[in-house]
Amino acid sequence: MTDVSLIPAEFATQLAHIEATWSENPDAAAAACEAMIDRAREEREPLSQIFATELYGLIMNNKGQAVAARNLLYEAVQQAQALHNFPLEARVHEQIARSYYTAADYRTALNHWLRSVELAELANAEPTTWILAKIGIGHIYDALNDPATAVTFFETAAQRIDEVNDPYLDAKIKINLGVALFKCQHNLEAKQALYAALAICMRENYYDYTAESKYRLAEILIQEGELDTAQSLLERALDYSLKAEHRWSEANIYSAIAETHALQSNWEHAIFIIRQGQAVARRNDFSHVLMRQHFAAADYAEQLQQPTQALAEFKAGFKLQEQINTAAQPDQYHELEQKTGLRPNASHLLLDLANHPVIEKGKIDQFPDVICQAAAQILSLKRVILWQRQGHRLVPITTYSGNESIKETALEESQLAAFFNWLNEHKSLIAHDALHHPDAWDLAEHYLKPRGVLSILAFPILSGAEQFVLMFEHVGEQRNWLPDEIQHASQLADITSRAFANHERHHFQSEIHLLNARLTEANEALETRVAERTQTLEMAMEKLVQSEKLAALGSLVAGIAHELNTPLGAALTCSTTLSAESRELIQMLNSNTLKKSSLENFGSTLIDASQLIERNLNRAIELVCDFKQVAVDTTSSRRRKFNLLATVNDVVKMFNSQIRHSQHQIIIDIPSAIQLDSYPGPFEQVLANLINNSLLHGFELLSAGKIRISALLYEGNTIEFCYEDNGCGIKPALHKKVFEPFYTTKLGQGGSGLGMYITYNIITGVLGGELKLESEVDQYTRFNIKLPLLAP
Structure with a gap:
């Protein structure tokens, strides 16, 4: 069951002893597991605790008390998660699922079995757990009166049994397959599966599954009218269930033995046997089994003309039925309140x-x-x-x-x-x-x-x-x-x-607006004081340059937010669709109307929607990564090696939202091999300023402008970088003015007049390059920039 070499020797010895002897004395074994769990907690031995809890869950499930182990199993799950141990987590989820299945909470059981399958496949080393989880899902279909689908899952589990050396698991699959085939009225195939399981159990001395195999075979024989053979099988099955202390089998075997006597009109013996079964079911709180036994006893008493006793049995059966239904009512009321709007889901x-x-x-x-x-x-x-x-x-x-x-x-x-x-x-x-x-x-x-x-x-x-x-x-x-x-x-x-x-975001936008307002005020004031530029003016200019950087970053934020709307909107639409489909599937599951075709359709929808969500989220991640790099570079002046083409592409992406809704184009012609050891942040700010100028000034009266960005290696250690647009151009008389501080044709309309001033200073200063402007009115504007591959 577990690799005890991973835990301290003392714990390993104790665990091996419990594992080898628990079938002989389950109560003592359960108590020993509880003591081992407490000690493992004290000594901070999570693996020992998980292994002991696994065995405890198995023992309690075999006793028909799986729910009692649930809290400890959840504790083991969180220990496995903390250890990042997927195989262990998968195994514990499988046991938790079984406890919910026992309590008829099929939806929660299904969630845990599906999680177990997912983890087992992720671990790529847990065929046993994968098989058990598939069997569990088959149980759910069987409980929902779809034995044909259950057969499919049991057969799928059987296909991997050769991957594990586990006769007990092999027997479990064959028993479940036999039961489901019997419900499909394939009696011959059912008996073949059950006889194969019985052979394994007899060979390996699995008393519990021996009892269940014989009991299930007897059920088929009773239906086929072979009562003597069935009765003989049941008597031997009862012996094995008593040896294994398998109380669930014991209670049901008594019911089946009573039924064989009833079918032979031996009513007195039938009622005597059914009372023994009632005692077992009552001691172990098998409510559903006990309810059926009360109704059977009532029928037997009626046949014996004991109306008082028959009425008492009927009352006891109906009382149990009412208790079972009442236990399920809170969930039913909760669902009804959600559907009627009294309780929002x-x-x-x-x-x-x-x-x-x-x-x-x-x-x-x-x-x-x-x-x-x-x-x-x-x-x-x-x-x-x-x-x-x-x-x-x-x-x-x-x-x-x-x-x-x-x-x-x-x-x-x-x-x-x-x-x-x-x-x-x-x-x-x-x-x-x-x-x-x-x-x-x-x-x-x-x-x-x-x-x-x-x-x-x-x-x-x-x-x-x-x-x-x-x-x-x-x-x-x-x-x-x-x-x-x-x-x-x-x-x-x-x-x-x-x-x-x-x-x-709102706080940042408020700061941007405030900075822009202050910038406008400063521009207006400085226009009247051009002749009095002093040291104070230079300090103010430095602050305004920083404000321009923040404003540029604000533009990037707006652009990337717009870009993210499309993939995130698509992902949200898919998520909403999945939510609606899931609610419909759950409704069919709860109302016992779930069909295989519905589940397959939901699976197909789930795959398609998941892929679409994944593609759109990956697109959003790419946008955020690009933006993070540009934002970090823009707000810093750190030096590093960078690829020219990649950096230009990153900056252009930030303007996609503005370009997409127009007919403007940006054409990039840069070799992919050009690498610079320079300052990407200042270079990105230069390119952003040039693109902004084209969009704001050059294409003001143009609906379909073109921007061309190109670069060539020149003399081995220099590049010629060219930025050109086909906008309105610049008059020759203004060629020198465009690089002066605070010169703008958009004064008071959002233009600061610092963009080209900052661009010139960055190129000739920080980047150690040269800048030359060429322009023809209504034809083009071209900036020729020479930059060293290694910045000074």
């Missing part, structure tokens, strides 16, 4: 929050409260907190705790070393059991436990140089976060990140 609430005005406007004094309140409703929580990191502490910005008025204190790094280490890694934290999570145990000890919180989700959020943490806290017993809940929490974190980004 999580997707609608998330959509409303994403479009909330305070999010879009980035109102930092309002959106934290709005987000925390909405998060509490979406995830059914009492506590949601947004923290801000300030040095070595976390300070609460907003604390939502329902109607309670709570003011939280700061969290200090000196007390929470593990938690702050997690924070430094900028990854999400999913803690089903925070007390034993490697990244959250000290937070649980000092902060969560005193507040009655055992389970949390936490997501770090970066906003510029600041770091925040959105934390979702569950008050009460351990909460095992479901995949949908984790996804919703992640979406809430994304919305919070967007709110901070919107706040920064």
